[in-house]
Amino acid sequence: MVRARRPTIVDIAKAAGVSTGAVSYALNGRPGVSAPTRARILAIAAEMGWAPSTAARALSEGRVGAIGLIVDRPAQVLGVEPFFMQLISGVQSELALSGTALLFQVCEDIETEIATYRRWSAERRVDGVLLLDLRVDDVRVSAVTELGLPAIVVGGPEGAGGLACLYSDDGAAMREVVQYLRALGHRRIVRVAGPAEFAHTASRSAAFVAAAEEFGVETAEIVHTDYTGEGGTTATRRLLAARERPTALVYDNDLMAVAGLGVAQEMGVAVPADLSVVAWDDSVLCRLVRPALTAVGRDVAEHGRRAARMIIEAVAGRRVADQATPAAEFVPRGSTGPLARTRGVTEG
Amino acid sequence: MVRARRPTIVDIAKAAGVSTGAVSYALNGRPGVSAPTRARILAIAAEMGWAPSTAARALSEGRVGAIGLIVDRPAQVLGVEPFFMQLISGVQSELALSGTALLFQVCEDIETEIATYRRWSAERRVDGVLLLDLRVDDVRVSAVTELGLPAIVVGGPEGAGGLACLYSDDGAAMREVVQYLRALGHRRIVRVAGPAEFAHTASRSAAFVAAAEEFGVETAEIVHTDYTGEGGTTATRRLLAARERPTALVYDNDLMAVAGLGVAQEMGVAVPADLSVVAWDDSVLCRLVRPALTAVGRDVAEHGRRAARMIIEAVAGRRVADQATPAAEFVPRGSTGPLARTRGVTEG
DNA sequence: GACGTGTACTTAATCGCTTAACTGAGCGGA
DNA sequence: TCCGCTCAGTTAAGCGATTAAGTACACGTC
Numbered sequence: 001m002v003r004a005r006r007p008t009i010v011d012i013a014k015a016a017g018v019s020t021g022a023v024s025y026a027l028n029g030r031p032g033v034s035a036p037t038r039a040r041i042l043a044i045a046a047e048m049g050w051a052p053s054t055a056a057r058a059l060s061e062g063r064v065g066a067i068g069l070i071v072d073r074p075a076q077v078l079g080v081e082p083f084f085m086q087l088i089s090g091v092q093s094e095l096a097l098s099g100t101a102l103l104f105q106v107c108e109d110i111e112t113e114i115a116t117y118r119r120w121s122a123e124r125r126v127d128g129v130l131l132l133d134l135r136v137d138d139v140r141v142s143a144v145t146e147l148g149l150p151a152i153v154v155g156g157p158e159g160a161g162g163l164a165c166l167y168s169d170d171g172a173a174m175r176e177v178v179q180y181l182r183a184l185g186h187r188r189i190v191r192v193a194g195p196a197e198f199a200h201t202a203s204r205s206a207a208f209v210a211a212a213e214e215f216g217v218e219t220a221e222i223v224h225t226d227y228t229g230e231g232g233t234t235a236t237r238r239l240l241a242a243r244e245r246p247t248a249l250v251y252d253n254d255l256m257a258v259a260g261l262g263v264a265q266e267m268g269v270a271v272p273a274d275l276s277v278v279a280w281d282d283s284v285l286c287r288l289v290r291p292a293l294t295a296v297g298r299d300v301a302e303h304g305r306r307a308a309r310m311i312i313e314a315v316a317g318r319r320v321a322d323q324a325t326p327a328a329e330f331v332p333r334g335s336t337g338p339l340a341r342t343r344g345v346t347e348g
Numbered sequence: 349m350v351r352a353r354r355p356t357i358v359d360i361a362k363a364a365g366v367s368t369g370a371v372s373y374a375l376n377g378r379p380g381v382s383a384p385t386r387a388r389i390l391a392i393a394a395e396m397g398w399a400p401s402t403a404a405r406a407l408s409e410g411r412v413g414a415i416g417l418i419v420d421r422p423a424q425v426l427g428v429e430p431f432f433m434q435l436i437s438g439v440q441s442e443l444a445l446s447g448t449a450l451l452f453q454v455c456e457d458i459e460t461e462i463a464t465y466r467r468w469s470a471e472r473r474v475d476g477v478l479l480l481d482l483r484v485d486d487v488r489v490s491a492v493t494e495l496g497l498p499a500i501v502v503g504g505p506e507g508a509g510g511l512a513c514l515y516s517d518d519g520a521a522m523r524e525v526v527q528y529l530r531a532l533g534h535r536r537i538v539r540v541a542g543p544a545e546f547a548h549t550a551s552r553s554a555a556f557v558a559a560a561e562e563f564g565v566e567t568a569e570i571v572h573t574d575y576t577g578e579g580g581t582t583a584t585r586r587l588l589a590a591r592e593r594p595t596a597l598v599y600d601n602d603l604m605a606v607a608g609l610g611v612a613q614e615m616g617v618a619v620p621a622d623l624s625v626v627a628w629d630d631s632v633l634c635r636l637v638r639p640a641l642t643a644v645g646r647d648v649a650e651h652g653r654r655a656a657r658m659i660i661e662a663v664a665g666r667r668v669a670d671q672a673t674p675a676a677e678f679v680p681r682g683s684t685g686p687l688a689r690t691r692g693v694t695e696g
Numbered sequence: 697g698a699c700g701t702g703t704a705c706t707t708a709a710t711c712g713c714t715t716a717a718c719t720g721a722g723c724g725g726a
Numbered sequence: 727t728c729c730g731c732t733c734a735g736t737t738a739a740g741c742g743a744t745t746a747a748g749t750a751c752a753c754g755t756c
Contacts, residue, residue: 006470008712019736024714034734051470055406056712059741064403066451075437075649079430080632089423089454096453101473103414104452105444106437122354122399124742125449229632258636265638284428284577288606289637290613301423356742367706372744382704404742407711472712 007048015044027052058124065100067311068126070116072107072133077228081255082283083300087154090304091130098312100127110135114143121147127315130154130307131163134199150314154307157203164320166307170200171207173296173328177250177278178211178220180332185339186248186276188219192235192260194252196224201252204280208250219246225256232256236263240275247339248276254283257293261335272337282331291334298328355396363392375400406472413448415659416474418464420455420481425576429603430631431648435502438652439478446660448475458483462491469495475663478502478655479511482547498662502655505551512668514655518548519555521644521676525598525626526559526568528680533687534596534624536567540583540608542600544572549600552628556598567594573604580604584611588623595687596624602633605641609683620685630679639682646676 009027013020018037025032026041027050033041058064069091071084078084092102103126107113117140120126129149131140134156141161144151153165181189191208194201205222212220223239225231232251239246240263251257257279261271269275271291279286282297303325314320357371364371366385373380374389375398381389406412417439419432426432440450451474455461465488468474477497479488482504489509492499501513529537539556542549553570560568571587573579580599587594588611599605605627609619617623619639627634630645651673662668 006472010712020713021715021737022735025735028714030715032734037734049466049470051467053407053712054471054473055403055412056741057714058403059401059407059712059743060714062741075434075441077632078437079433079648082427085427085433086423088452089426092452092454093423099467101451102453103449104436104440105450106440118397119399119447122397123402124354125402229636233636255632255636258633262636262638262640284425284603285606285633288577288581288603288610290610292610300427358742368743369707369745370705373705376744378745380704385704401742404711405744407713407742408744410711 006053007045007050008053009050011048012041012045012050015048016041062124063127063315064124066103066126067095067100067308067315068103068105068117068120068129069132070105070107070113070129072110072113073227074108075106077226077255078106080229081227081253081281082285083253083281086283086300087132087304087307090301091308092304093301094305094308095312100308100312110139114140117144117147117149121149128152128311130311131156134165135197136199136202138199150311152307152310152314152320155303156199164310164314165322166303166310166325167322168200168298168303168325169327170204170296171210173330174204174207175211175214176330177296178208178217179215180330181248181250181276181278181336182215182217184248184276184337187217188221188244188246189217189248189250190219190221190223190239190246192232192239192249192251192256193222193224194227204252219244221246225252227253227256229255229259232259233263236260237267240264240267240269245269245275247274248278248336250278250280252280254279254281254285254293254295257295257335258285258289261289261291261293270340271335273340276336276339278336282329286333294333294336295331296328297331298325302326354401355393355398356401357398359396360389360393360398363396364389410472411475411663412472414451414474415443415448415656415663416451416453416465416468416477417480418453418455418461418477420457420461421575422456423454425574425603426454428577429575429601429629430633431601431629434631434648435480435652435655438649439656440652441649442653442656443660448656448660458487462488465492465495465497469497476500476659478659479504482513483545484547484550486547498659500655500658500662500668503651504547512658512662513670514651514658514673515670516548516646516651516673517675518552518644519558521678522552522555523559523562524678525644526556526565527563528678529596529598529624529626529684530563530565532596532624532685535565536569536592536594537565537596537598538567538569538571538587538594540580540587540597540599540604541570541572542575552600567592569594573600575601575604577603577607580607581611584608585615588612588615588617593617593623595622596626596684598626598628600628602627602629602631602641602643605643605683606633606637609637609639609641618688619683621688624684624687626684630677634681642681642684643679644676645679646673650674 009020009023013023026038129151131153153163225235264271279293279295282295286293286295357368361368361371374386477499479501482501501511573583627641627643630643634641634643
């Protein structure tokens with residue numbers, strides 16, 4: 001299979017009887033060629049099926065028209081957690097509008113991630129990157145800053161150490177969830193959170209604690225897991241086996257919530273009669289299980305599109321301000337309900 | 349944020365007091381420089397943190413070191429179906445070994461997909477592509493062949509119209525599933541398949557029909573859906589509402605199986621007492637719901653890694669033979685069991 | 697001492713495109 | 727008639743690599 005020789009501006013120039021410079025001006029909509037000549041060149045280019053060579057353009061313009069996205073979660077989780085794919089879809093769809101490519105990489109740890117940024121920067125593979133899952137004092141921020149690699153923090157809380165940030169205001173939604181659960185009679189609520197080192201985990205936790213205080217929730221505990229189904233299973237089993245078990249669980253992602261639901265079923269804890277379950281990211285998954293999961297949903301794809309727009313701006317050298325994604329929406333479904341009866345310590 | 353000027357071979361040449369040609373020979377391990385000079389050049393390059401500019405290399409070598417992957421399923425499905433992310437993780441991890449980048453794109457339809465291949469080819473963005481979800485008489489095959497774009501068909505059945513193909517032999521697993529269900533006493537089995545136009549759907553369906561005949565399954569029906577949760581829900585609802593409802597359902601992906609499980613629960617059909625459920629792709633999801641889903645699992649990430657190796661070979665210009673992925677493994681869990689009692693037409 | 701043969705380089709063309717600088721024609725005004 | 731200006735191009739350098747072809751020197755050989 002011999003790869004066909006694709007037309008270059010030289011071919012167009014020859015066909016049009018002008019210089020390559022003129023062709024370049026015409027194709028890029030710059031002044032310097034007359035209207036008829038421009039039209040002729042454009043027609044020839046279209047007919048030949050010409051498209052600019054990214055390599056050549058990258059070399060002379062210094063920009064490659066690609067941005068990078070690295071996810072570092074185990075493949076297991078990645079596959080099953082809707083959030084990432086939806087985010088990527090969103091990012092990708094927006095990038096496609098400007099012909100920007102998306103380089104995607106899965107890493108195992110943050111060191112490899114940083115090494116990849118270095119390599120990408122050194123090889124000039126990408127014009128900028130999107131950082132996910134910002135950690136408290138995240139080393140990646142200084143790494144990309146040092147490299148001079150334009151970057152946007154996606155989903156972190158505000159003020160990402162000098163980098164522009166797309167944050168989602170989870171505070172209001174968290175407040176709504178806690179208020180709702182409290183109104184249903186719940187007094188022992190546990191938040192099954194993601195890893196403590198993630199900045200957005202911390203910010204949601206803070207909102208949770210504040211809301212619990214505001215609405216007079218007696219016990220408002222937080223346990224940390226790793227976002228995996230197993231993590232959710234283990235945590236839930238432990239929580240439900242406790243003497244004073246919680247009556248409501250607020251999970252940090254849909255996957256863990258589904259896992260929790262399974263554990264409750266397995267332990268004979270009725271949902272929602274004995275236990276209310278709330279999932280943070282809403283997704284098809286939440287609607288498929290029974291009872292359907294009450295969830296806090298946000299438009300993840302839109303989140304991704306915004307992030308894409310921000311990084312495009314940043315790459316273009318324009319200042320980008322922090323931006324908030326539309327507030328998350330609380331969607332009550334069958335997994336939450338009024339507490340059936342007041343329960344004492346343990347029942348037989 | 350001024351992007352740091354990254355070192356080029358000119359910088360290295362100056363520092364080493366040699367020409368850029370010598371530097372190039374040294375860095376690429378070619379003869380033409382003495383051992384001491386080579387060592388000196390390598391040391392300087394390492395110290396400067398030099399990495400070859402992909403753009404420059406692409407321009408002079410004609411290869412960009414990137415391969416493309418397009419998925420055309422709605423974002424909704426993508427997010428929630430573990431298969432894709434796991435596949436991509438696998439592909440990506442293998443590509444990373446050779447420093448090859450992965451361009452990832454989500455499309456809405458096959459026309460856009462083909463247009464993207466054209467653009468990628470014209471812009472020389474990728475050296476090759478992986479084709480997913482081969483259709484019967486797939487137009488993409490001729491499209492990439494015409495473009496002279498190296499491509500590998502992932503997961504199609506053998507003989508993908510001239511393109512090398514990585515196929516998974518689903519026949520044996522399907523036979524095992526049907527035999528197992530038949531042994532449990534099931535006589536009315538329905539396969540809830542993906543879209544009929546996918547080649548792998550057709551091949552699995554053929555295996556299903558053959559196995560049903562071999563083991564004397566009375567009713568072996570096939571219904572087609574779109575792989576979405578909603579598709580699974582609707583199909584299942586219709587099937588379970590029928591006068592002679594099936595006693596076992598074999599779903600083409602985990603998502604639909606979970607959806608089916610939900611519908612059964614909602615309609616008061618006990619799983620596995622009244623209905624056995626089998627999912628095709630095994631994933632965390634299958635283990636999280638209750639009862640856990642009996643599933644046919646394969647190592648999707650390994651599938652991806654193989655695909656990556658194949659496309660790298662193809663890009664290098666070597667002939668690539670069709671290859672089979674290790675056979676799928678059948679994992680019985682709680683969602684399948686012996687038929688509780690022989691049921692007549694409809695019961696109250 | 698002339699000649700061939702390696703070795704260790706250098707030189708310069710090349711990939712495809714952008715763009716600053718230059719050229720030459722046409723035109724208006726003094 | 728000459729000057730300056732604008733327009734519509736052309737020319738050529740540059741982006742950062744690779745690589746064929748050339749060069750200079752050392753060495754061995756007859």
